[in-house]
Amino acid sequence: MSKSLVVITGASSGIGEATARTLSAQGHPLLLLARRVDRLTALGLPNTLCRQVDVTDGAAVSAAIEEAEAQYGPVDCLVNNAGVMLLGLAHEQDPAEWKTMFDVNVMGLLNGIHAVLAKMKARQGGTVINISSIAGRKTFPNHAAYCGTKFAVHAITENIREEVADDNVRFITIAPGAVDTELLSHTTSDEIKAGYEEWKEGMGGVIAPQDIANAIDYAYQQPQHLCIREIVLAATRQQ
Ligand code: NDP
Secondary structure (H helix, E strand, O other), rough: OOEEEEEEEEOOOOHHHHHHHHHHHHOOOEEEEEEEEHHOOOOOOOOEEEEEEOOOOOHHHHHHHHHHHHHHHOOOEEEEEOOOOOOOOOOOOHHHHHHHHHHHHHHHHHHHHHHHHHHHHHOOOEEEEEEEEEEHHOOOOOOOHHHHHHHHHHHHHHHHHHHHHOOOOEEEEEEOOOEEOHHHHHHOOOOHHHHHHHHHHOOOOEEEEHHHHHHHHHHHHHOOOOOOOOEEOOOOOOO
16 A cells, blocks of 8 residues: 655754655655755655745745645645754843744744644544654753743644544654754854753763654554654653
8 A cells, every 4th residue: 555645844854854764764755844955855765855945934834735745645644843942041042043943843833734734634634743852841951942842842732632633633742852963053152052062971872863763653653543642752861
């Protein structure tokens, strides 16, 4: 039987890239979205449409999804993974960074949901996997706005899960601890970045993007009547 279309946002690096490789190896056609489209096409995955889309542009997200559906059929799974982490102290940080995080991590995620949910309800099936964080369950130093976005991801996911459960649509939260990706590189304070690196070393290293891709794959591949509501995973030594 041919596999269904999966959409992955932020597939140009880290967790999204590993997830794209993993689900492609399972035979799924893919729609990959990110701003660095060259990194998407460089993956060279079969049956894959790569589109340069900023997830804060809801119309562009919807247009890319319509284009992919015309080619591969209905979206069966959306992995809302695109995200930014700009760490800073609340009294020092440029509010523009707070806005960027809420725009991408929260509004970008809602844009993806908006583009697929009515059709999943109508089809009585589908899965949305939202990538939150352990920073969506507890707070960390310098993380105020980032934690705010990820607490929001947990709340949005659980709220919509209840809303569409009767329609046989699954909403899943994946909450990773620290993962070895490019995420920290966009933080502007060298001091905060150095402290974060030290924290990672202190726990003897962090987990890999593939560890998260495996969790996403596990949750998604369960039968449709079974919803893994949340997976929290981190290095054993992470506090
Ligand atoms: P990366 O920085 O490696 O990947 C982030 C991805 O998001 C990139 O593909 C980037 O693509 C994309 N992205 C960022 N902004 C936008 C935008 N406006 N529009 C479209 N795509 C965008 O980090 P990770 O792989 O670690 O991050 C993936 C998710 O995992 C994030 O939601 C992050 O918060 C979460 N997470 C990560 C943890 C970690 O320790 N690494 C821990 C817990 C959660 P491009 O720049 O090409 O647009």
